[in-house]
Amino acid sequence: QIARFPAEGLESYRTLLDPAAQELHETACERRDPALLDEVAARYLLTSFGPRALHRRAQLAFEAGDFEGAIRAWRRLLAFYPDPARTGLGAAEVLGSLGAAYARTGRVGGLERLLASTRKSFAGLRATIGGREVTLEEFLEGELPVASASARQAAAAPPDHAPPRAPGPPVDLAGPLVSDSGGTYDIADRFLNVRDGATLKSASGNPLIELSGT
Numbered sequence: 001q002i003a004r005f006p007a008e009g010l011e012s013y014r015t016l017l018d019p020a021a022q023e024l025h026e027t028a029c030e031r032r033d034p035a036l037l038d039e040v041a042a043r044y045l046l047t048s049f050g051p052r053a054l055h056r057r058a059q060l061a062f063e064a065g066d067f068e069g070a071i072r073a074w075r076r077l078l079a080f081y082p083d084p085a086r087t088g089l090g091a092a093e094v095l096g097s098l099g100a101a102y103a104r105t106g107r108v109g110g111l112e113r114l115l116a117s118t119r120k121s122f123a124g125l126r127a128t129i130g131g132r133e134v135t136l137e138e139f140l141e142g143e144l145p146v147a148s149a150s151a152r153q154a155a156a157a158p159p160d161h162a163p164p165r166a167p168g169p170p171v172d173l174a175g176p177l178v179s180d181s182g183g184t185y186d187i188a189d190r191f192l193n194v195r196d197g198a199t200l201k202s203a204s205g206n207p208l209i210e211l212s213g214t
Helices: 007-031 034-044 050-063 067-080 091-104 108-121 136-156
Strands: 126-129 132-135 176-178 184-186 199-201 207-210
Touching: 007 034, 007 050, 034 050, 050 067, 050 091, 067 091, 091 108, 091 126, 091 136, 108 136, 126 136, 132 136
Parallel strands: none
Antiparallel strands: 126 132, 176 184, 199 207
């Protein structure tokens, strides 16, 4: 119900609860505590710190090699905040990170649909990743061979043997991402289920991201 508040009502809600949310969020980040970040997301999802907690939760999972867990967290973030720019996180960092997680789990179909949605809604969006400036589309295209290789590895593994997780992120997602508008998003400083095939839309009604379970 709170999510349907007019802008003025949501601002009042945040003015009331942001201080408590900020305190808990800072503690969770300092401790790198996934459970505490979950608590921030559950209790204060619609405050200014709710989306940051969701994103940081996903990051910690990614850094630990739990790419499936990272995917779940980022999908939940997008389910509640379909337009990442409204959270202060930015589209490039959220969608680029989700794409990297799709690639490392061999979810070629999910990455291809994410790429198609990016081409429709974020064409030309630029980011600096690993010291190199690319468009979000170029970055996701570059992840397709990684996704295919991961899928082949999973298919070749014995049924009772899961492929080993990577010890850490193979791509540099720890640096700042700079959008074409000049905004900088720091990935290092950053739960709802989504039906397969759901299309997320911005406040203006334009389709943003089509999510799929594969």
